Amino acid sequence: MCTFVLDCTGYRANKVRILTREENGAAMSEGLAIAVDGLSKEYVVPVREGGLAAALASLVRRRTRTVEAVREISFGVEPGEMVGFLGPNGAGKTTSLKMLSGLLHPSAGEVRVLGHVPFRREREFLRQITLVMGNRNQLVWDIPVLDSFERNRAIYRIGRGEYRETLAELTELLDLEELLSKPVRNLSLGERMKCEIGVALLHRPRILFLDEPTIGLDVTMQRRIRAFIAEYNQRYGATVLLTSHYMADVEALCRRVVVIHHGRLLFDGDLASLVQRFSPHKTIVVDLEGGGVDLSGYGEVVECEEGRVALRVPKADTARVTGLLLSELPVLDLTVEDPPIEEVIEQVFAQEEQM
Amino acid sequence: MKGLVDIYATLFKTDLAVQFQYRAAMVIWLIGLVVQPVIYLVVWSTVAESQGGEVGGFTGADFAAYYIAMMVANHLTFTWVMFEFEYRVRTGAFSPLLLQPLHPIHRDIATNVAYKVMTLVVIVPVTGLLIWIFAPRFELQGWAVALSVPALVLAFFTRFLVEWSLALAAFWTTRVNALNQVYFAAMLFLAGRIAPLELMPGWVQTLANVLPFRWMLAFPVELFLGRLTVEEAVHGLCMQAVGLTLALILISLVWGRGAKRYSAVGS
Numbered sequence: 001m002c003t004f005v006l007d008c009t010g011y012r013a014n015k016v017r018i019l020t021r022e023e024n025g026a027a028m029s030e031g032l033a034i035a036v037d038g039l040s041k042e043y044v045v046p047v048r049e050g051g052l053a054a055a056l057a058s059l060v061r062r063r064t065r066t067v068e069a070v071r072e073i074s075f076g077v078e079p080g081e082m083v084g085f086l087g088p089n090g091a092g093k094t095t096s097l098k099m100l101s102g103l104l105h106p107s108a109g110e111v112r113v114l115g116h117v118p119f120r121r122e123r124e125f126l127r128q129i130t131l132v133m134g135n136r137n138q139l140v141w142d143i144p145v146l147d148s149f150e151r152n153r154a155i156y157r158i159g160r161g162e163y164r165e166t167l168a169e170l171t172e173l174l175d176l177e178e179l180l181s182k183p184v185r186n187l188s189l190g191e192r193m194k195c196e197i198g199v200a201l202l203h204r205p206r207i208l209f210l211d212e213p214t215i216g217l218d219v220t221m222q223r224r225i226r227a228f229i230a231e232y233n234q235r236y237g238a239t240v241l242l243t244s245h246y247m248a249d250v251e252a253l254c255r256r257v258v259v260i261h262h263g264r265l266l267f268d269g270d271l272a273s274l275v276q277r278f279s280p281h282k283t284i285v286v287d288l289e290g291g292g293v294d295l296s297g298y299g300e301v302v303e304c305e306e307g308r309v310a311l312r313v314p315k316a317d318t319a320r321v322t323g324l325l326l327s328e329l330p331v332l333d334l335t336v337e338d339p340p341i342e343e344v345i346e347q348v349f350a351q352e353e354q355m
Numbered sequence: 356m357k358g359l360v361d362i363y364a365t366l367f368k369t370d371l372a373v374q375f376q377y378r379a380a381m382v383i384w385l386i387g388l389v390v391q392p393v394i395y396l397v398v399w400s401t402v403a404e405s406q407g408g409e410v411g412g413f414t415g416a417d418f419a420a421y422y423i424a425m426m427v428a429n430h431l432t433f434t435w436v437m438f439e440f441e442y443r444v445r446t447g448a449f450s451p452l453l454l455q456p457l458h459p460i461h462r463d464i465a466t467n468v469a470y471k472v473m474t475l476v477v478i479v480p481v482t483g484l485l486i487w488i489f490a491p492r493f494e495l496q497g498w499a500v501a502l503s504v505p506a507l508v509l510a511f512f513t514r515f516l517v518e519w520s521l522a523l524a525a526f527w528t529t530r531v532n533a534l535n536q537v538y539f540a541a542m543l544f545l546a547g548r549i550a551p552l553e554l555m556p557g558w559v560q561t562l563a564n565v566l567p568f569r570w571m572l573a574f575p576v577e578l579f580l581g582r583l584t585v586e587e588a589v590h591g592l593c594m595q596a597v598g599l600t601l602a603l604i605l606i607s608l609v610w611g612r613g614a615k616r617y618s619a620v621g622s
Contacts, residue, residue, distance in 0.1 A: 103450055105618040119618055123456040131454055138451045140369065142376040147369045154365035155457045157358045 032112075033207060033239040034077035034100060039109035041070040041095050041263075069095040071263040072109065077241065079206075082233055084254035084271075085243040088349055092263040093243040094133075097209045100241065101131040113207060127156060130205040132213055137192075138199050139184045145195045146180040149202055156203035163202070170198045173228050190221035197225065201232065208232070210242040214249055226252045247341050261349055271341065278351070279344045282318045283337045284311045289330040298325060307332075312339075362457060366465035373466075374473045381470075385477050388430055389485075395549060396422040396489060411554045419491035421551055423482060424576045429548065430478055431471055432511045432572060436463055437535045440522035445529050449617065460519060460606075467515065496581045502588055503579035509595040514571040516602035526613035541566075547573030553582070567598045 047063045048054050070092040077083055085093045098104040100111060102118035102125065111118055116125035139148045153163045171177055174194045179187060187195065197213065210229070214222040230253055233240055244250055250257060250271070257274055259267040267274055284299065288307050295301055298321050299313035313321045318336060325331060338344075374381065399422075400415035408414055413421070443449040452459045521538055524531045543549045544559065545568035552563050552573050563569040574591045577583050583591065 098450075101454060103453060103618060105615065121453065126454055126456040129454075131451075133450070138455075140373060143369055143372045147372060150365055151369050152455075154358075154362045155455050157361075157456075 031079065032076045033079040033081070033114060034075075034241070035110075035112045036076070036100070037074045037110045038072045039070060039074065039096070039099060039111055040068070040072050040107050041092070041099060041104060042107045043067045043069055068263050070099070070106075070260075073260060073263075073265040074109075075258055075265065075268050077239055079239055080233070080237040081256065082229075082240040082242065082254045084250035084257040085241060085260065086250060086257050086345060087243075087260040091260050093260060094211055095263075096260070097131065097211050097241065097243060101129060101209045102126070103131070127203060128205055129207040129209065130200040130203070131209040131211070132197055132200045133211040137196055139192065139196055141184050144181050144183055145176070145187070145199075148184070148195075148199050149180070152199050152202045158203055162204075166202055166204060170201060173231055174198050175224070190217045193217060193221070193225065197228070204236060206236070206238055208238055208240045208242075210240065210244075212244055213242065214244060214246055222246065222248065229253055247345070251341060259345070259348060266348060274348075275338045275341065275344050278348045279339050280315055280347075281312045281339055282315050283339055284313060284318065284322060284325065285309070285335045285337060286311070286325055286329070286331055287333040289332055293329065295325075295329075359461070362461060363465050366462060367469050370466045370469035371473055374470050381474060382477065385474060385481070388433075389426060389481055392422040392426040392429075392548075393485070399550070400489075411551075413551065413554070414492065416490060416492035419485075419489035420493050420580055421491075421576065423485050423489070423491055424579055425548060425572075426485075427478065427482060428507060428510070428572060428576045428579075430474070431507060432514045434463075434467055434515055434518045436467075436515075436519050437522040437531065437538070439463075440525040441529060441531050444525040444617065453614065453617070460610075463519065464515065494581050495579075498585070499578050499581045499583065499588065502592070503575045506575035506578050506588075506592060506595060509592070509599055510571050510575050513567060513595060513599045513602050516599070516606050517567060517571065520602065520606045520609045523609045523613040526616045541568060542572070545569065546571055547576065551577075564594075567602070570595045570598045 044064050044066055046058070047065045048058045073092075073096065085096065087093050095104065099106050100113055100118055102113075102121045105119045114125065114128055116122055118125065118129075138152065139145065140151065149167060152158075158166070171180065174197065176195060176198055179191050179195055184192060184195070193213070193216075201208070208229070213229070214225050217225065226249055229240060229242070232238055233253075240253070242249065242253060255270050257267070257269070257271055258265065259274070267277070269277075283302065286295070286309050288309065290307065292307075293309075295304075295309050295311055299311035299317070301309060302312050303310035311321070322334065322336060325334065396418055399410065399413070399418040403410045403413060403415045403418060409417075440449075443452075449459075452462065518538075521534065522531070524534055544555070545552075545563040545566060547563075547569065552560055552569060555563070563573070570591065574595065578588055578591065
């Protein structure tokens with residue numbers, strides 16, 4: 001597994017995404033939107049076993065345990081870039097976003113967002129960012145959506161003209177027309193999320209932190225939100241940092257991904273090279289004339305139906321196996337594919353577990 | 356400043372709309388608010404009657420005046436932030452507020468004022484009804500009534516800041532109810548809610564004068580009812596100014612630390 005770590009380091013050296021402290025300072029003056037250096041977060045949590053005896057014991061002696069939610073992660077994000085944060089539950093994604101947006105105070109390391117130290121929560125900084133969390137909200141439950149927009153207009157001190165203009169744009173892009181006059185409590189989850197994103201972007205933030213923006217939404221709504229984020233990014237050159245469980249979100253929006261697991265940064269680069277680097281396999285799909293041939297001698301058969309067979313082969317053997325298939329069998333069509341991104345990610349995490 | 360006025364106006368307007376959604380709940384709350392002083396009023400009037408018409412200089416009609424004025428003053432100055440904060444911190448509902456470029460206290464002040472304005476619709480006729488039923492004796496003096504207005508405003512802000520600071524205890528512990536109970540008990544006895552402070556033993560009065568409680572509620576009531584001399588009125592207003600200043604210092608100290616604490620443990 002050491003190779004794995006070395007691989008990452010090698011990658012870092014190539015891309016110069018991971019910065020040393022000195023470089024970080026320099027990079028900030030070069031105009032990185034987000035610069036993160038050695039960022040860590042530890043929580044102290046009480047430890048108690050179940051039962052009355054344990055409850056009484058904890059009165060006398062409280063036992064605590066330190067949880068390292070994020071461990072020394074470093075990366076930089078250019079203005080206008082869209083970066084996907086990937087990792088299983090509890091990997092430290094949300095904690096990282098909270099530190100970047102200023103909700104959490106880091107235990108160690110440095111963060112600069114648009115040149116500001118986020119946890120100081122200066123007004124100038126807060127006016128330029130937004131954090132959308134799938135399960136938290138800015139909308140006021142009992143009143144029409146438009147009233148919540150109106151509240152944010154005042155709180156963010158948006159000029160009337162700009163407000164009207166942005167509201168019209170958001171209404172068009174997110175298709176909010178019908179929803180604005182409805183009380184929030186009467187909206188469906190998807191409708192609420194659209195409004196939630198709308199109200200969070202009313203002040204035209206330059207940085208968007210989106211934590212699971214499509215959680216719990218149906219496929220159509222997910223697609224809609226995705227299209228909107230892409231459009232917003234294009235239109236305003238906003239920087240977007242997004243976490244999602246849906247790979248489709250990340251694939252559609254982010255060329256670059258940052259993978260974290262157990263609080264550590266495992267990978268930082270474009271999606272294609274993530275697949276390249278971490279997937280030891282390729283999938284060869286062959287359409288055969290007649291069908292019914294056993295191809296297990298060529299590789300692992302992962303799918304087989306009516307003359308179409310999908311084989312998983314080690315990456316290094318791809319060319320050889322392809323050659324053999326073409327020369328030895330009546331092949332109608334043959335494609336070589338990378339495995340689905342979900343599978344690759346799973347592999348990345350599985351490798352990490354073994355470390 | 357213009358921005359802040361716009362913020363308050365907008366929050367106030369939308370908060371009124373929110374309050375309007377809770378008309379039924381509001382009426383129930385208000386019943387609670389009215390019932391408590393009415394019970395004290397009935398008890399004390401009965402005691403006064405059994406003791407030949409008065410207790411410590413208060414006749415039945417004086418008690419009626421006192422408790423009706425107390426009810427209105429308590430309504431105008433009370434807050435519910437202590438309950439609200441625990442919920443906010445426990446559920447993480449505080450996070451979005453923290454990321455907006457506005458100190459969260461402004462929101463709460465606007466909401467509170469909107470609620471007070473909204474409930475006047477009920478409080479005013481209820482007060483009229485109580486006056487009609489209990490026939491209180493008001494011996495009002497112009498200067499005292501006039502001064503009771505700024506006294507009430509000072510009481511509102513001091514009480515608001517003190518209760519907001521106490522509510523911030525939710526940043527350290529999610530079991531703030533015990534603390535709230537202690538505070539409410541102190542408010543009951545030391546702010547003149549259960550009985551006029553004049554009727555309390557000497558040491559309770561001394562305590563009430565030294566601590567902020569009297570200045571947060573009882574003082575504007577006593578002033579309005581003309582039970583204070585000019586010197587006492589001026590002294591009281593000065594005490595209120597001191598109390599407000601201390602409350603401002605308290606809140607800035609606790610808020611900074613509390614927000615930092617919230618940022619340290621997350622939500």
